[in-house]
Amino acid sequence: MKQGKGDLASDVTIIGAGPCGCFLAYLLAKEGFRIIVVEKKRIPWLPLKCAGLISDRINEILKVPKSIILNECNESVLEFPNGEKVVISGKERAFVIDRIKFDKFLFKLAESEGATFLLGEKFERLELKGSCVIAFTRKRKITSRLLVGADGTLSKVRKTLGLRTEKVEGFQARARMKYKLNRVKLLFDKRIADFFSWVIPESNNVCRVGVMCSKGSKTVLRKLLKRVKIRENEIIDYQFGFIPSFFSRRMSGERVILVGDAAAQTKASTGGGIVTGLLGSKIASKCISKSLKEGCFTSNFLKKNYDDVYYRKIGKELRKAYFLSKVLRKLSNRDLSSLSKFFSNDEILRVIGKRGDMEYYGKWLKPMFSKKAFLAISFLFLLKHPTLLKDVHLLLKP
Numbered sequence: 283m284k285q286g287k288g289d290l291a292s293d294v295t296i297i298g299a300g301p302c303g304c305f306l307a308y309l310l311a312k313e314g315f316r317i318i319v320v321e322k323k324r325i326p327w328l329p330l331k332c333a334g335l336i337s338d339r340i341n342e343i344l345k346v347p348k349s350i351i352l353n354e355c356n357e358s359v360l361e362f363p364n365g366e367k368v369v370i371s372g373k374e375r376a377f378v379i380d381r382i383k384f385d386k387f388l389f390k391l392a393e394s395e396g397a398t399f400l401l402g403e404k405f406e407r408l409e410l411k412g413s414c415v416i417a418f419t420r421k422r423k424i425t426s427r428l429l430v431g432a433d434g435t436l437s438k439v440r441k442t443l444g445l446r447t448e449k450v451e452g453f454q455a456r457a458r459m460k461y462k463l464n465r466v467k468l469l470f471d472k473r474i475a476d477f478f479s480w481v482i483p484e485s486n487n488v489c490r491v492g493v494m495c496s497k498g499s500k501t502v503l504r505k506l507l508k509r510v511k512i513r514e515n516e517i518i519d520y521q522f523g524f525i526p527s528f529f530s531r532r533m534s535g536e537r538v539i540l541v542g543d544a545a546a547q548t549k550a551s552t553g554g555g556i557v558t559g560l561l562g563s564k565i566a567s568k569c570i571s572k573s574l575k576e577g578c579f580t581s582n583f584l585k586k587n588y589d590d591v592y593y594r595k596i597g598k599e600l601r602k603a604y605f606l607s608k609v610l611r612k613l614s615n616r617d618l619s620s621l622s623k624f625f626s627n628d629e630i631l632r633v634i635g636k637r638g639d640m641e642y643y644g645k646w647l648k649p650m651f652s653k654k655a656f657l658a659i660s661f662l663f664l665l666k667h668p669t670l671l672k673d674v675h676l677l678l679k680p
Contacts, residue, residue: 287422288422289423289424289425290318290422290424290425291316291425292318292398292424292425292426293310293315293317293426293427294310294315294316294317294426294428294429294430294570295318295319295320295417295424295428295430296319296320296429296430297319297320297405297417297429297430297431297432297433297439298319298321298431298432298437298542298544299319299320299321299326299401299432300326300385300434300543301385301388301559302432302541302547302559302560302563303430303433303541303563304319304326304385304388304389304391304392304397305388305391305560305563305564306430306432306563306567306570307397308388308391308394309563309564309567310397310567310570310571311395311396311397313567313571315571315574316398317392317396317398318397318399318424319392319398319399320400320417320419320424321399321402321403322402322403322404323401323402324402325401326389326401327381327385327386328382329521330381330382331452331521331522331523332521332523332556333480333482333490333492333554334378334380334381334384334484335355335376335378335466335480335554336377336379336554336557337375337377337557337639337640337641338374338375338377339557339640339641340377340556340560343557343561344560346377346379346387349383350379350380350383350387351377351378351379352379352485353377353463353484353485354376354377354378355375355378355463355464355465356371356372356373356375356376356464357370357371357462357464357466358370358371358466358467359465359466359467360468360625361467361468361469361470361471362470362471362619362622363470363472363473363615363619364619364622366619366622366626368625368626370625370635370638371635372634372635372636372637372638373635373636373638374639374640376466376640378482378483378484378490400421403420403421404420405417405418405438406418406420407442408429408442410537413427414426414427415429417429427579428537428538428539428570428574429537429539430538430539430540431538431539431540431545432540432541432544433544434524434542434543434544435447435523435524435525435526435543435544437543439538439540439544440545442538443534443535443538443540445530445532445540447526447528448528449526449527450477450495450524450527451493451495451496451497451498451499451523451524452494452522452524452525452553453492453493453495453499453500453503453520453522454480454490454491454492454493454503454521455503455507455517455519455520456484456488456489456491456519457507457512457516458516458518459481459487459488459489459516460486460487461483461489462483463485465483466480466481466482467480467481468480469481469509470618470621471615471618472614472615472618473615474493474505474506474509475494475505476495477493477494477495477496477607478494478552479491479494480493480494488518491503491506491507491512492521494552494553525543525553525555526548526550526555527550527607528546528550528604529546529550529600529601529603530545530546533546533588533592534581534588534589535581535584536579536581536584539570539584541566542559542563543555543559545559545562546600547561547562547600548600549599549603549641550600550604550606550607551603551606551607552603557640557641558596558600558641561592561596565588565591566588568587569584569587572587573587596641596642598644599641599642599643599644602643602644602647603643
């Protein structure tokens with residue numbers, strides 16, 4: 283719905299029309315609330331900024347149309363600096379999705395329920411005034427009872443709450459390349475990226491080849507493309523984006539809530555955040571609905587009904603992912619190579635194959651640590667690297 287330049291009013295103003303903002307707009311508009319979504323881009327789903335690999339747990343939150351799923355994978359191969367490769371397979375499936383179609387799908391859902399979109403309109407600041415919160419854009423002011431920041435990793439709304447932000451870079455190329463359709467490759471080699479690299483098969487002859495690193499992703503990606511022998515004329519296009527690389531329990535303030543990347547609802551270990559972000563939108567919708575009906579918008583109310591609920595549901599898993607990322611970043615190539623022996627252990631492979639979960643790390647970390655093979659290797663490893671002890675302890679903390 284197009285709007286002129288006049289001031290507007292709504293029950294909820296959402297800043298950002300990405301997947302989490304649109305899904306939240308859909309859920310709230312469906313309940314009959316007046317929703318306005320402010321998006322700085324004229325076309326919300328462009329440019330594409332995602333590897334597009336999600337777990338099948340997405341269907342527990344939202345039924346994804348089959349036309350959006352390009353491929354399904356049930357195997358991953360871990361490649362280490364010493365050249366060793368370990369294949370892990372299990373019951374869990376990962377979907378390779380068409381992110382543009384996915385984002386359009388969520389946008390249309392919200393629009394069909396009556397949410398108003400202000401596209402090409404940049405949010406500048408917010409102001410709490412009496413019983414409302416005012417969002418200022420370059421064209422107007424929007425008065426609402428509550429405001430949601432779904433404006434990504436570099437969230438302006440997050441900054442207004444005085445919350446810190448840490449980020450890494452994600453850069454990938456879609457290229458003409460043949461690779462086993464049901465298998466994702468993960469490369470751990472500090473000579474390429476200080477986090478990790480990936481090869482994700484989109485179809486029989488197209489793969490997504492990318493890196494997650496602290497800086498210089500353009501140069502880092504070139505190294506990876508050379509490693510997997512992709513020439514310049516085989517590249518179809520590129521995608522770049524910033525990824526939250528921290529963990530935060532606080533996701534709200536008086537009359538303000540954060541969702542998705544703005545709330546760091548992302549696994550710092552992999553950069554994945556679609557499922558965890560949409561779950562955040564679902565929990566936020568219940569909290570906001572209750573808040574609007576009861577007329578309570580205090581920091582304590584929102585913390586109790588949103589921040590704390592999210593933490594109990596999946597926030598603990600994001601904390602584990604954060605400390606896992608800290609451990610992996612501190613390891614040298616020699617350390618990473620030694621891990622290949624650990625992952626080659628049949629007992630460990632059975633645990634991961636049976637309990638492996640892209641979203642809930644606790645389901646496989648705890649059983650893995652109970653195995654003698656893991657305890658023996660981890661004990662020797664921590665003797666060599668005592669500085670990792672604190673991070674490992676926090677990783678395993680319930």
